[in-house]
Amino acid sequence: SVKWTRNQLFLRSRMLQKTRGVNSWNAFVKARLKDENEGQCRGDRTKLTAFIAENKATLLRDYRKLTFAEKQAYNACVLEDRQEKNRTARSNPKAVKHDVNAAFTSMDRE
Numbered sequence: 001s002v003k004w005t006r007n008q009l010f011l012r013s014r015m016l017q018k019t020r021g022v023n024s025w026n027a028f029v030k031a032r033l034k035d036e037n038e039g040q041c042r043g044d045r046t047k048l049t050a051f052i053a054e055n056k057a058t059l060l061r062d063y064r065k066l067t068f069a070e071k072q073a074y075n076a077c078v079l080e081d082r083q084e085k086n087r088t089a090r091s092n093p094k095a096v097k098h099d100v101n102a103a104f105t106s107m108d109r110e
Contacts, residue, residue, distance in 0.1 A: 024066075026078075028063050028066065028074050029051075032062075033051050
């Protein structure tokens, strides 16, 4: 049916997709990298891959020592950053609906 097809097209929208859960390892590394790069100019900052390659052993050792509560605190920081981040809609949902309806209208004419 036309209604079902329209709903399926709208389900693929990136604005309607849920975000993934927070990975505590990634949150931990992000915090450590942020501390490392604090106070450095834009061109002098350490890149993530280089930082992990240079500090892999200490990162793993320190991560294993973290308690569950500390991991949750790192996760909370990432969630706060996500909330503060401005989301920009790449396509207006109303315009997408208009395009879908126009496509179905043109198919009906054929």
